Amino acid sequence: MADISIEPPNSRLFILCSKNLNETDLQQAFDHYGNVEDIWIVKDKNTNESKGVVYIKYSKSSEAALAMEEMNGKVIANAPKPIKVMIAHSREQGSKKDDDPERLLRLFIVVPKSMTEEELREHFKQFGEVEYVSIVKNRDTGESKGVGYVKYYRAYHAAKAFEECSKSFKAVFARPREPKVPSGGQYDPPMERMGGGGGWIGYGDNVMPMGGRGGSGGHGDARLIAAVHSSLRQEQVYKLFDIAPGLVDIRPQANAQRNYYNQIQKVLVEYNCPQAASYAAEKLHGFEYPPGHRISIRSASGDLPPPSRGALLPNTPTSRMDMNGSGMTTISTSELATLNAALAKAEAIIKNRGLAPSGLKSADDETFDPTYCSVRLPPPQQLVPPPDGPTHRLFIVCQPGLPSMYALRDIFGRFGNLVEVYTLHGKNCGYVTYATQESAEEAIKKLHLQEVCGMRMKVMVAEPPRGGPDRSDRKRLRMDHDSAEA
DNA sequence: CGACGGGACGC
């Protein structure tokens, strides 16, 4: 099948008008919105009379969009009726009754995973007023899927963004939303936890307060909503809630993707029974972790008042974890000791950034806290969008593990022009991309062999990706390789 | 030593 779609997309007008209009009339009316490549007045094959249907092809989508916005509803050349101007559908698609106007307004883009919606909007507003931006997130992990949408109010603005935004966004006009398909199940059955828990030690099954206060009311929601500090990585949160047996699943709440401005992340914690949930809630609610930041927990069904322990004992020593096991708390394992060591460093983030509840963005000063980073750092800065030009990539390795993405993003961002940081799954290393060589060099100079959140970090220039140092040289034109049919 | 991800929206 030959590809008969119009290139570039949305660059052709479909016009309904008086049959009297000739090509000159149309050319005079439409010429100055852009480069008109073709004017075609559809005529009756037999009579050779105009059918009142005209196609005008522009070189660019934005030209067609502007022409449509300006000319729709206008009367030209003293014609008896105003013209109707639309962006033509593809030839295959043909006439559509319910024309979805969103098709001209919404772009689908590839977005660096470390980029927030706020930063996206900031970049795309240069082309016109943005209705919304959204980043697609993994439902289970809350992580960005690396793609998103930008919607404008005007077709002209969307077309300008389509043409002029950084190539690395790979902007295309978004396919219309699929009509909703009713699905079978409400939610997927939770997976059994794998790699059975050598995790929790220190008490046996009978220590569990079965039928204790956990059973009060017997309502039995085995799920909790917990609010914890954003600096905690998911594994760390997992270890915290693994203090009770029967932990089934932890996942971020929808729209709770953590970012620089968000000091709290909310997670849904699911146990295999209400008693386990109740037990964990009793242990952890009100507990300060990292120090100075109390974990808050409530029942996922929302109707249950939070377990009262933290409320009764706020900020008292017994509400803290006793890592030496000398107190009454049962939380005391070597694993948790390791966890504590890592988490204690997070305190520095709070102190030095002014991340106190009311002072989210007051961190303009240089930072020097050896427990956060062993070297003096410039103030935090925003990410920058991917440039069209070359980027400068660093390779980082940490021992014994990686700091949280939150910390990495912040620290590397402080040298300016940071485009992206991503880490390899299951490894202690990752890549950091800058838009300028100066920032990249500065990051190496300042951070190489320094300590971040208690982790020793190597920072060096990355080798070019294997599989060809330069893929951008290859032909971008779409060849018709789609010959294979299903 | 320690090296390469990810592409469609709960309306």
Add this chain to the structure above:
DNA sequence: CGACGGGACGC
């Protein structure tokens, strides 16, 4: 109201 012509092989 409302959806698809014409051109035709070079360095």
